[in-house]
Amino acid sequence: MASLRGIQQPDLSKKLYKLIKAENHAIAAYETAGREQASIASQLSDWGEATNDDAVSEISDKLGVLLAEIAEQEDTFAQNLEDSRGVLKQIRNTESSVQPSRDHKAKISDEIQKLKYKEPSSTKIVTLEQELVRAEAQSLVAEAQLTNITRQKFKEAYDLHLAAVIERAEKQASLARHARGLVNLLDDTPIVPGDAHRPFQEAEAAREILNRAEDDLRRWEPRLDPIRSSAGAIGSGGMPGTLSTAGGSVASEQDVHPVLRRESPVRSQAGGEVVQQPPYPVHENTEGEVHARRANVETTAGY
């Protein structure tokens, strides 16, 4: 089981696992688009030079600069999507880590049912029922962590994602508007054979458009309705305030209910190691422990 877990995603995180994979393909596509567009921009400038038409040469060169900036934005966009994707991974990791506690609870329940049927007088039933209460406590914490992390990181991920869409959009629209001004400098009045177009006199105007476009790009700032978060007090353990772990202070550990202290899944799963997203709350503040203890009390109330 343990070795398979790395390959096969637990059910709980399967959907997000696939979504994150698809996001990777989308990001790669934007990177490709950006790369191709950058190459096209420089090809356009080369082509313009080869036409031996001063006006076309000048304008295609400057237009190439703006198209290259537009292409650059695709790449920045891809990077920002990657950041958003990284945040989604935190939800997926929490989902993965919560699965074992669900499985554990279900397994014990199952064993109790079987035993009650086969050996109704077995003393093992009592032990298992104790274990079930502990598993339920663990599970309650895990589910709270899951919903806390999910909501917080969901907002964070799509804050980044949507801000990236807006940034790319506004910068590219601004660049494209300037580029249209550039294209308008090209006189396309047709000539008759033997005639020539008058020499290009708009080189200065073209340069100015380019400067203004670059100024606007530099001056761009996000004007976004902020995504408000109330997750401020959330700890890395996914709790508003949480139990201490092996890394917490001894004093606070002593406050914890003995059952939870002995069976703490952080101890059993992560040992003394530092884990990025422990399935069990880590120490945040003393106020938090009150909440965690409260949960513990609730769980053991029926015991």
Place this chain on the structure above:
Amino acid sequence: MASLRGIQQPDLSKKLYKLIKAENHAIAAYETAGREQASIASQLSDWGEATNDDAVSEISDKLGVLLAEIAEQEDTFAQNLEDSRGVLKQIRNTESSVQPSRDHKAKISDEIQKLKYKEPSSTKIVTLEQELVRAEAQSLVAEAQLTNITRQKFKEAYDLHLAAVIERAEKQASLARHARGLVNLLDDTPIVPGDAHRPFQEAEAAREILNRAEDDLRRWEPRLDPIRSSAGAIGSGGMPGTLSTAGGSVASEQDVHPVLRRESPVRSQAGGEVVQQPPYPVHENTEGEVHARRANVETTAGY
């Protein structure tokens, strides 16, 4: 030579040929990005449903709708780039068709030079010099067509391209701004184990955001500085007004200088067939013939 021409592009159109090919890769990348993003949008909705969290389910579903619209814009963008690319092909085709007239002129010049060196008294020189004058006339027309088509189609292609950038940008920015409002409806205040989030009460607000987003999308209209074109009078032959072809009236053909009439490359290359971009002007209006004749007079002036 003729069979190779389909495979190997003439020098003149080589750069644009490659650019158009690269544009195809960029378009394919945007199509991929759009497809992936659409798939991600529906996966997001599925994932949200599976969380068994009403708020996450509702918001991820509606967010999925907006992300799918954003994805749809990538696809529209790809289609618009394809249109722009089609216009660039018209320049490339003209470049390809102009190459033979350049080659022809160079070849005759070459033959004359060789003959003058080897057989200075050959009567063939006179014939070749007559042919050169005709080739020069043809070439002058071809070069005028090339510059006329290039400038007109360059403006047209980048009008479409840049309008497409702006359309995608404005629509996606609008959708993303609404989507941020949607994300903000999710309360991410952390809960303690055993507690539950209050039931989701913002379903109506979410639906309204979606409606407003779709209204805005429907109401969107391009606000663009128009790309001004002076190519209005340009004919399919790439001239402000042009010579008649085999398809023209007999009366106007009779006005054409006998040399041009006999050697008309439209006849020799296209025969009676209809060609999309004939290398020689087709009949547009009677005023045009005056220009074309003027060109002819200029070319034959030194004869």
